[in-house]
Amino acid sequence: MNLAMIEAAAKRLAGHGRVTPLLSSPFVDEIAGRRVFVKSECLQHTGSFKYRGAWSAISAMDPAVRARGVIAFSSGNHAQGVALAARQHGVAAVIIMPEDAPRMKIDNTRALGAEVVLYDRARGEDRDEIGARISAERGLTLVKPFDNEFVIAGQGTTGLEIAAQAKAEGVEAGDVLVCCGGGGLTSGIALALEGHAPGMRVRPVEPEGFDDVARSLASGRIERNTGPAVGLCDAIITPSPGDMTFPIMARLCGPGLVVTDAQAKAAMRVAFERLKLVLEPGGAVAFAAALYHGDQIEGDAVIAVATGGNVDADLFAQILAEG
Amino acid sequence: MNLAMIEAAAKRLAGHGRVTPLLSSPFVDEIAGRRVFVKSECLQHTGSFKYRGAWSAISAMDPAVRARGVIAFSSGNHAQGVALAARQHGVAAVIIMPEDAPRMKIDNTRALGAEVVLYDRARGEDRDEIGARISAERGLTLVKPFDNEFVIAGQGTTGLEIAAQAKAEGVEAGDVLVCCGGGGLTSGIALALEGHAPGMRVRPVEPEGFDDVARSLASGRIERNTGPAVGLCDAIITPSPGDMTFPIMARLCGPGLVVTDAQAKAAMRVAFERLKLVLEPGGAVAFAAALYHGDQIEGDAVIAVATGGNVDADLFAQILAEG
Numbered sequence: 001m002n003l004a005m006i007e008a009a010a011k012r013l014a015g016h017g018r019v020t021p022l023l024s025s026p027f028v029d030e031i032a033g034r035r036v037f038v039k040s041e042c043l044q045h046t047g048s049f050k051y052r053g054a055w056s057a058i059s060a061m062d063p064a065v066r067a068r069g070v071i072a073f074s075s076g077n078h079a080q081g082v083a084l085a086a087r088q089h090g091v092a093a094v095i096i097m098p099e100d101a102p103r104m105k106i107d108n109t110r111a112l113g114a115e116v117v118l119y120d121r122a123r124g125e126d127r128d129e130i131g132a133r134i135s136a137e138r139g140l141t142l143v144k145p146f147d148n149e150f151v152i153a154g155q156g157t158t159g160l161e162i163a164a165q166a167k168a169e170g171v172e173a174g175d176v177l178v179c180c181g182g183g184g185l186t187s188g189i190a191l192a193l194e195g196h197a198p199g200m201r202v203r204p205v206e207p208e209g210f211d212d213v214a215r216s217l218a219s220g221r222i223e224r225n226t227g228p229a230v231g232l233c234d235a236i237i238t239p240s241p242g243d244m245t246f247p248i249m250a251r252l253c254g255p256g257l258v259v260t261d262a263q264a265k266a267a268m269r270v271a272f273e274r275l276k277l278v279l280e281p282g283g284a285v286a287f288a289a290a291l292y293h294g295d296q297i298e299g300d301a302v303i304a305v306a307t308g309g310n311v312d313a314d315l316f317a318q319i320l321a322e323g
Numbered sequence: 324m325n326l327a328m329i330e331a332a333a334k335r336l337a338g339h340g341r342v343t344p345l346l347s348s349p350f351v352d353e354i355a356g357r358r359v360f361v362k363s364e365c366l367q368h369t370g371s372f373k374y375r376g377a378w379s380a381i382s383a384m385d386p387a388v389r390a391r392g393v394i395a396f397s398s399g400n401h402a403q404g405v406a407l408a409a410r411q412h413g414v415a416a417v418i419i420m421p422e423d424a425p426r427m428k429i430d431n432t433r434a435l436g437a438e439v440v441l442y443d444r445a446r447g448e449d450r451d452e453i454g455a456r457i458s459a460e461r462g463l464t465l466v467k468p469f470d471n472e473f474v475i476a477g478q479g480t481t482g483l484e485i486a487a488q489a490k491a492e493g494v495e496a497g498d499v500l501v502c503c504g505g506g507g508l509t510s511g512i513a514l515a516l517e518g519h520a521p522g523m524r525v526r527p528v529e530p531e532g533f534d535d536v537a538r539s540l541a542s543g544r545i546e547r548n549t550g551p552a553v554g555l556c557d558a559i560i561t562p563s564p565g566d567m568t569f570p571i572m573a574r575l576c577g578p579g580l581v582v583t584d585a586q587a588k589a590a591m592r593v594a595f596e597r598l599k600l601v602l603e604p605g606g607a608v609a610f611a612a613a614l615y616h617g618d619q620i621e622g623d624a625v626i627a628v629a630t631g632g633n634v635d636a637d638l639f640a641q642i643l644a645e646g
Contacts, residue, residue: 023366025368043598272601277599277601278595313646316595320637
């Protein structure tokens, strides 16, 4: 896993992925007490950065293997990314999703042409067993959400854009905060910035109660979340960092940050009001850290990656009303 | 008023204005029955395209004149654009606003450092008289919202970007739909595209009951709205096209389109769900026309300019809940 793989992914993504804007607002800077730039991946195709990794992985497959189709496990954003990238390559996609995933994510994945297989995580159904059976029957290739070099390379293209866009704003050093689940985006951006903006330091941001990456970085080994695997920030609730992503984060990333659900919601309201962006809770935690944990951040400027915007309308309206 | 003035404004705006993205979604294309691209000016500084014209006008002023300060009349978006551009030039701004303008717009204008003078339009207070008195006392220069060549040139820079971005998407012909109040943006884009994308046709879009521009284009002379000057789409409710903008629109623009408030709200919901954008009602009418008036649009692709996103949270939550 190296920078050249990210640069190769960027070439494959050219003309397919969207170069998302780096946004800012004087009102946001005032809240945060420093300059804040928001890399707006909620504006990426399918409403999250996951399209990058999915396109990267599917476009890199051997055509004969790809033609048999792909399969993925996802609570929703990786699902949509894989569904669209598969459809654009003209191949079938099967997505295994939990029954209690946000309705919009399930509906969109189906509407993008994927076959969705739901499982009941409350009843303890084994998604791996379900996936293995379907894959074996149909010869599908598994596209993992983060422990896959081509996926990490695709997510890392976000980092190439950040390096160039930040430089254009006169920013070449500072913390880059990334909403972190399994660490595919975080590790990909870290590798990209190591090569293209070595003055920047990547830091994962997680919701309270699901801070497996922060704890793993602190202890130096993979730590797991205990307790239920559901919460407001569904997109980034994962049991632990990946075997492939953790060593990269351990080598390159600064200490993790942790925000409360209330801070994630407040950040969604600020993004609505000041940036005109729709963020989902799990896509807002990095921005929340920039706004509300300034004491843990170094430098005059900070970059927060807003990773996704797939939130149901009723939840969004409720969060606005709480403000 | 010509293309060279727009190109000069683009040079002055470089490094200050934001090149806003041209967004799309397969779900949007499906509703519209053709490819739809959304020029996302809600992501411009201050949340609307008005910053372009304000910066263009203020940056072009004689420094000695500019130093005495500027004044503007606005229900809110021009207000914020002038306030920020004035502050960035280090000069004072006085903005005359109606008392019943959206709260966010008044608050933001003040927060951007402008002195806000409110008048009560229900009681028939004469804003022109108020403005003339303050200008005379303090030597302020009036920055009109649309009947000003430098303002039109600034708004026209949106058209230069549309031409380049659409070409990159393989689109060089088709209708460009623009939310239209006094016609500054519409006429500016029309002039820019006449030079840079002559296969495109600009068409103003207005809310039902405030279709002065559509009627003026149909009759060939300036027509006025009668009735109250307040409505859901506050940003684009103006009595008539401008003396400077109308001849440009009459020469270059296709027939106007008219949408209902219900269609504007539905377009806001689609922008929320599919593009992750916050649009205000008046900033959504062009997108609404693309979605719901396809029978009046020609071509395989259409471009809609989403002009602004300054909407109060309670109204936005209510509109989401109506969906």
